[in-house]
Amino acid sequence: MKPSTRSVHFSFLLSLLIVLVSVCVAFASGGGEGGHENADQLKGFAFKTLNAVLIIGFLVWMLAPKIKEFFSGRRQEIKESLETTAVQKAEAEKQYREYAEKIDKASLEIDGIFDMIKAQGVVEKQKIIEDANKVAKKMKEDAQARLDQELKKASTQLRSEAVALSVQMAEEILKKNITTQDHETMVKEYMDKVVNKN
Numbered sequence: 001m002k003p004s005t006r007s008v009h010f011s012f013l014l015s016l017l018i019v020l021v022s023v024c025v026a027f028a029s030g031g032g033e034g035g036h037e038n039a040d041q042l043k044g045f046a047f048k049t050l051n052a053v054l055i056i057g058f059l060v061w062m063l064a065p066k067i068k069e070f071f072s073g074r075r076q077e078i079k080e081s082l083e084t085t086a087v088q089k090a091e092a093e094k095q096y097r098e099y100a101e102k103i104d105k106a107s108l109e110i111d112g113i114f115d116m117i118k119a120q121g122v123v124e125k126q127k128i129i130e131d132a133n134k135v136a137k138k139m140k141e142d143a144q145a146r147l148d149q150e151l152k153k154a155s156t157q158l159r160s161e162a163v164a165l166s167v168q169m170a171e172e173i174l175k176k177n178i179t180t181q182d183h184e185t186m187v188k189e190y191m192d193k194v195v196n197k198n
Helices: 005-029 035-177 180-197
Strands: none
16 A cells, blocks of 8 residues: 655655754764854754755645656556557557468469469460361371372373273274284174174
C-alpha cells in the first residue's frame, strides 16, 4: 500500500528540519573565541535555512500534486503510446503475414499456370507433329497411287504401241517375204478349211 502524498511531504519536511538542526548544533559546538559572533551568524543561518525549508516545503506541498499529476499523466501517455505502438506493430505484422500469404499463393498460381501452358504447349506440339505425320503419310500414299496409276497407264500404252508396232512389222515382213504364189496358196488353204467346216 502506497503512502499518501501528504505523509510523504511531511516526512520530507521533517527530514529537512533534522538536517537543519544538525547543522546548527555543529556550528554551535565550534564555540570558543568569537562565540557571540558565531551565535549571530548561526541565528542568521538558521533563520535563512528555516525560511528556505518553509518555502521549499510550501512549494513541495503546493506543487507536488501538479508535478505528480504531470509525471503520472506523462507516464500514462507513454504507456498508451507504447500500447498503441504495440497494437500497430501487431496489426502491421498481421498485414505483412496476409500479404506474404497472398504473394505465396499468387506465386503458386503463376507457377501452376506456367506449368499448364508448358504442358499444353507440349500436347499441342505433339498434336501438330501427329497431324503433320498423317498429312505426310496421306501425301505419300496419294503420290504412290498416282505413280502406280501412271505406270499402269504407261504400261498399257506401251503394250498397245508394242502390239501395233508388232503388227506393222509383221505386215512389212510378210510383204517382203511372201510372194504372190505364197499368197494364193494361203488363201486357198483358208478357203478349204472354211468349206470343210461347213
